[in-house]
Amino acid sequence: MPQADDPECSKEQTNHNLYQQMAGSVMYASLLRPDLMYYASQLGKVMSRPSLEHLRLARLVIQYCNSTAEEVIHSDATVGNQMTCN
Numbered sequence: 001m002p003q004a005d006d007p008e009c010s011k012e013q014t015n016h017n018l019y020q021q022m023a024g025s026v027m028y029a030s031l032l033r034p035d036l037m038y039y040a041s042q043l044g045k046v047m048s049r050p051s052l053e054h055l056r057l058a059r060l061v062i063q064y065c066n067s068t069a070e071e072v073i074h075s076d077a078t079v080g081n082q083m084t085c086n
Contacts, residue, residue, distance in 0.1 A: 015050070015052065016050060018055065019054060019055050019058055020047060020050075022055075022059070022061075022062055023040070023043040026039055026040045026043055026058070026061050026065070027040040029065055033065070036065065039061045043061065
């Protein structure tokens with residue numbers, strides 16, 4: 001069992017905090033980006049004990065957010081509520 005002053009324990013805690021911040025950012029972004037809702041829910045499932053693989057996946061979702069920041073979904077209420085992506 002790692003001790004509180006163990007560097008490995010400190011690194012694990014830092015990764016845990018980083019994961020929580022990244023998952024929280026995705027959850028916040030999903031309020032305006034419905035394409036992120038699935039990823040936000042999946043990241044939230046392991047909030048208490050994320051592994052390094054979960055941290056890697058959270059980074060991939062953040063990269064996806066950054067690469068698709070210019071993409072928007074338009075809703076045209078005059079044409080039967082059809083949605084288009086530009």
